[in-house]
Amino acid sequence: MTQAGNEGYLLAAGGRLLQGEDGSFVFGAAVLGQSGRDDVEARYPLGSIADGTLLVLAADSALVASLEGAPLRTLLASATSELEYVRLSRAAQLAVWHEQHRFCGRCGGPLAQHDRDLAKQCAPCGLSQYPRISPCIIVLVTRGDRCLLAHAPHYPAGRYSTLAGFIEAGETAEAAVAREIREEVGIEVGRVRYFRSQSWPFPHALMLGFFAEYEAGELTPDGIEILDARWFSRDELPDLPPSFAISAMLIDAWRRGEAG
Numbered sequence: 491m492t493q494a495g496n497e498g499y500l501l502a503a504g505g506r507l508l509q510g511e512d513g514s515f516v517f518g519a520a521v522l523g524q525s526g527r528d529d530v531e532a533r534y535p536l537g538s539i540a541d542g543t544l545l546v547l548a549a550d551s552a553l554v555a556s557l558e559g560a561p562l563r564t565l566l567a568s569a570t571s572e573l574e575y576v577r578l579s580r581a582a583q584l585a586v587w588h589e590q591h592r593f594c595g596r597c598g599g600p601l602a603q604h605d606r607d608l609a610k611q612c613a614p615c616g617l618s619q620y621p622r623i624s625p626c627i628i629v630l631v632t633r634g635d636r637c638l639l640a641h642a643p644h645y646p647a648g649r650y651s652t653l654a655g656f657i658e659a660g661e662t663a664e665a666a667v668a669r670e671i672r673e674e675v676g677i678e679v680g681r682v683r684y685f686r687s688q689s690w691p692f693p694h695a696l697m698l699g700f701f702a703e704y705e706a707g708e709l710t711p712d713g714i715e716i717l718d719a720r721w722f723s724r725d726e727l728p729d730l731p732p733s734f735a736i737s738a739m740l741i742d743a744w745r746r747g748e749a750g
């Protein structure tokens with residue numbers, strides 16, 4: 491993976507990160523020489539939590555035509571450190587946000603980059619828009635020496651993972667854990683414990699990871715979000731999510747006996 495210092499640029503257009511022919515996705519300052527100034531729609535610093543700057547390019551610029559859209563899952567899977575993951579996750583989320591928030595939700599005026607904050611602002615009415623973040627819960631339910639994993643319609647065949655869902659307005663994360671599990675597989679849980687969080691750029695989730703323990707009920711997949719759900723022991727685990735995902739971290743912590 492290409493390394494970059496503070497001068498590195500990540501490029502995006504049309505809500506996607508871009509990569510060069512050699513697969514690199516971090517570019518030196520020279521890349522700007524290939525692009526007219528008018529081609530740069532916005533510059534977002536990644537600097538508060540990661541290195542570099544995201545340049546959002548106009549979709550019809552010549553530079554964009556010479557690059558390819560980078561598959562985000564592949565990029566994230568190739569990240570060799572937490573910092574690289576964070577940089578990619580942040581850049582990808584800003585690229586999508588820039589693409590999807592072009593006009594003010596209150597008055598319909600055009601949004602322009604905020605002059606101080608990592609935000610956009612509406613000139614006519616002054617409303618500020620910050621990058622959207624959607625909090626979600628993700629939970630590994632345990633029952634004795636087994637854990638609950640489920641198969642969702644969009645997973646590859648044979649893949650099982652933890653349960654997850656968006657937190658609703660007014661709801662606590664703990665209440666969302668209990669509700670999502672009840673809705674998706676029909677069981678009740680207790681002893682909900684926080685594990686850790688992960689920014690998940692598909693497209694703008696903040697995953698809050700939890701462990702919970704089975705209390706009552708029969709596994710009944712809802713047939714919509716969950717097609718199958720089963721209890722697995724440590725030595726008979728199915729195909730699991732990629733290691734960079736918090737779901738894999740939850741399963742791994744439980745496997746090592748660190749689920750508390």
Ligand SMILES: [Zn+2]
Pocket residue numbers: 594595596597598599612613614615616617
């Ligand atoms: Zn406005």
